[in-house]
Amino acid sequence: MINTSTKILDTAQELIQTRGYSAISFQLIADQVGIRKPSVIHHFPSKASLGVAVIARYRESFAIQMRSIKADPEKTAWDALEFYFSPYLAFAETPNKVCLCGALAGEVLALPEEMHSEVKDFMESHQKWLEDIFRTGRKNGEFQFDETPPRLSKTFFSALQGALLIKRSTGDLSQLKDVQKVIRRLLR
């Protein structure tokens, strides 16, 4: 039996990923969870606090996974890259899902102040992870590329985030798959 706070966070995350933050409400979440609106507010006293909690949990779940793969000496840079790719593909294959922070990026100015730094930190840490993978892979001899790791990671992170959003608008899954193919080929 999963607790109510977790159910609220799961539901809120799903709704933000599909509809955006501005378009969700306590009522919508309450209906989906099967409780009353004030009960949602009992767990998260404001919409902003719920928003912050959703991003914080999302960020942390990525951070845990990246820490574990970086700590494992068995894993190659290719392994790390493919591992990083996998949630993007999973989102793209779920109809209508994009990265939480990709969805939020479209409406930052309508977001409460407290959420801004959460989104910013998300973007920055993901680009750092990619940069690290590229640097390590080149040092190993696994990857070959001419660009600097920061430029490459910015480009590829932008492409992955963009591809998810475009895929959802066009319905064409190859948007993401082709981006991942191109990235792989550019590193060989």
Place this chain on the structure above:
Amino acid sequence: MINTSTKILDTAQELIQTRGYSAISFQLIADQVGIRKPSVIHHFPSKASLGVAVIARYRESFAIQMRSIKADPEKTAWDALEFYFSPYLAFAETPNKVCLCGALAGEVLALPEEMHSEVKDFMESHQKWLEDIFRTGRKNGEFQFDETPPRLSKTFFSALQGALLIKRSTGDLSQLKDVQKVIRRLLR
């Protein structure tokens, strides 16, 4: 003296680009234009119809410019590419602006049905233009690349759209500039 409908469209576009569609209202637009809410509704009888009109105009303004550059035999593929890059840089340099359709892509499921195909068509025609530029440039000998033009255009269009969104979240203008640098170098 610019007419009221145009003022409403300008204001609505600006607000959607900065805050998203869900976060805008007739009242907000009316205040900004300096008229009353029912006067806005007189020109655009529903929020959906206003949304559609904003995207349609935005799409058309790009289409006109792309047609003119493709019709000009003086223009090289590099010219066309730099020309295509320019509005992205202009948006990025305006604090808090992203591509209209990039902003909308984050909240498609909260958008009225009529807007979906407008967003989809936007994405598809932009990728076709890029594909065409790449194909022509390679035939000319201006560009060198191994990938197929559709894959390359998907990747670079994704990267440009993503970069704008990420730039706005992080405040780092190099997000877009670096993406454009990487694209240029990969074509030589």
Place this chain on the structure above:
DNA sequence: TACGATCTACCTATCAGTAGGTAGTTTTTT
């Protein structure tokens, strides 16, 4: 005088959030 643009006044639905309370569990005190 006819018409489009604008206005005031209003509608219903929904928004985030509050007030106050009930039932059941846990913790503290006697």
Place this chain on the structure above:
DNA sequence: AAAAAACTACCTACTGATAGGTAGATCGTA
């Protein structure tokens, strides 16, 4: 061990503000 106090999770009923949208009067111009 029993009673009292506090806490947790949820509820009904409400508030003031704002959402999209309507009805109908007035104004300015061709």
